[in-house]
Amino acid sequence: MSVFQIDFGSPDSGQESAPPRVVGIDLGTTNSLVAFLDLTAPKVILGPDGAALVPSVVSFPAGAEPVVGAAAQQALLADPANTVYSAKRLMGRGAADVAGELALLPFPVAPGSESVIRLAVGGREVTPPEVGAYILRQLKQNAEAFLGEPVTQAVITVPAYFDDAQRQATKDAGRIAGLEVLRLVNEPTAAALAYGLDKRQNGTIAVYDFGGGTFDVSILKLQEGLFEVLATHGDTHLGGDDIDNLLLRVALEDIASEWGADLSGNHEALQRLRRAIIDAKHELSTRPVTTITFDDGGREYRRQLPREVFDQLITPIIERTLASCRSCLGDAGLQPAAIDEVVLVGGSTRIPLVRQAVRALFEAEPHTELNPDEVVALGAAVQAGILAGTVEDHLLLDVTPLSLGIETMGGVVSKLILRNSTIPASATEQFTTAVDGQRNVLIHVLQGERELAKDCRSLARFDLKDLDPVMAGMARIEVRFLIDANGILRVSAKDLRTGKEQAVEIKPSYGLTDEQVEAMILESFDKAEEDFKERQVRETRVEADRILAAVEKAKQDEAWFALPPAERAAIDLAINELLLSYHGDDYVLIQQKMEALDHASRGLAEAMMNSAVRGALKGTKIE
Amino acid sequence: MRDLLYGMSSLPSDYFAVFGIPVTLALDLPELQRRFYVLSKQYHPDRFGRATAAEQQYALDFTSLLNDAWRVLRDPQARAEYVLQNNGLEAGDSRGNPPPAELLEEVFELNMALEELRQGEAEARGPIREALDRFLALREALDSEREALFLRYDANPAAETLRQLRALLNRRRYIENLVRDAQQALS
Ligand SMILES: Nc1ncnc2c1ncn2[C@@H]1O[C@H](COP(=O)(O)OP(=O)(O)O)[C@@H](O)[C@H]1O
């Protein structure tokens, strides 16, 4: 790999020695975090508040800048109508897909949300990729502050079961945040990478990832640094959120019968009740019984919740995850006993019943050595290292979670690439015309396992345009469908009669157009760059102030007067130059001038030290 | 790495060429798998994160071809169909084909039993299980026949062998469907 890099260079390595660092990001439904590869071990990056986890919450106060993370989580209670959480569940979706969900959310959905959901918050409209972008930008800034360098490239994780539109939306979020997304990695695969790197083991492992909004299971074969996914299964709409919603419904019913009050329209009360429920749920993971406590307008609701009752309530949800696991085993052609190790990922795997169910199914004691909140981001950082060429002995071979097909006569789907095919994967198909002189052919591409187009997920319509007008059936257009290593479809077409590239117009069924994404980027990307520079300038000035104050103080010291005049002149010159650069916005220049002053005043500092020591010796006795 | 990429401006022309082997029906699967891993480690797009756009494109194209090739060649049935197709012998679609004559009676009985089971007659499971066992045995016999034809073709790639192979593949596909239906009914 290194030889290769020397031969051809990387496009942006220039004369700078180290290529830009690639960070790994877990953009979660509930929490997000960023990690990087430090020498050879992945490490999570802490934010200014000292926490690695950034709650995936963005608040859009009317007329003010959006607020991200822990601060936004506060706003969830104070200003629920303008505060967006669990936006990941809306990624790459249309309003019709998530109608049930939207009813529970406190923020209204703007009209025109058929192919991209538009949330009306803070007097504006935002799409889920933009919400994701604000979170990503926060992580980017945390990483920049931590690493002391601009961060422009990232690996971002997605649920393995995300479809094309959901993946594309995640990539868009990265672009909007000013991040070049070098790769989307499946979350369970990333977790396996983090574990495997640790242990360098061979064998077959299952990763069970049960987070806030999504469930994934992947089965991998590990051998000599190769992580080969055999099969994956999941549900992009199954997670801790669903447990919360379940408990919320129970509590609302209780309250309705106890107080005779319907709280479901009161978003502020709902958010507080939800918070109380989540706290109780978490407590139940370590205690046999908990109490949901909630008060509103002087009335109090208290409900004891023993773990057995909780377990009973959530059994159907856990059973759904187990059914996924069984399908996954079947697809991998394996019996449960063939699984050597099980890795648990995601906050919801802290629930004792979940652990117990997983242990029973796979007949193996699940691994929990790595923090289930962090393991995905750590794996993303490893993948970033693989892409950057710093990790050479590991490689991921992942699969596509859903079959890809095209709609044929009668609304039937003809499968071109089957689920669990190793990616990148491709298929070619020939198309022709049905009537004389026909100028275009429309191809409807879908994802899913069902037979009929109406039961699968529409991915896009591809329009083969400006065909040469020939007799019916004479056209020969070869279309190549390629699923890349991100799990995203690319399509190209060739006219076999002329050998020429055939134009294809893509009409995605869901998601933003390139132009829309572009418009969103220009706004926030420019700002993000500015933000970074501004922060750097600000921080550098603070440091310059410190040095200037120290030198000014030193000039009162007797050591200053003892200095040779030339040295004093050099210091004054350096001070002047620093002051000149101080008000510019070139922070590198300020840093240089700071260093120059530091250098020039070294003699002064030493002289002061000596006189301080002498002073100390004078005043005290040494034993 | 340089030689590997720059020596190949165009992609291998067929699935066997991807692995650097001649057209072979009786493949050594463990060896094929070993090559698949070696080639993956060399050409996977992840290895080209810092390369030029052209190199990245090549890595993507090559690796997708490699994955497609591995998927087809590791499955004897798919592999044989691929070779037939490359020789202009399209394998027939078993759904459209009438059942092989000697199986007519068996298929008829199986269909009856399946229908009975659908009607809720649990005792139909017995005959279905027996039929399944017979089909599995048949499939096994066909598999060794197929292996023999593979070897014969590799020693002497005659068109006649391919035609025999096509007939065998069609029969096997038909039986495969029966096995699947019976297994589904029993599960
Ligand atoms: N101790 C716990 N007991 C039960 N559930 C928990 C616990 N800790 C976190 N969770 C749940 O885990 C989910 C968040 O998990 P996480 O892995 O961060 O999700 P995501 O990856 O979707 O952001 C939330 O639903 C949260 O309530």
Ligand SMILES: [Mg+2]
């Ligand atoms: Mg997660």
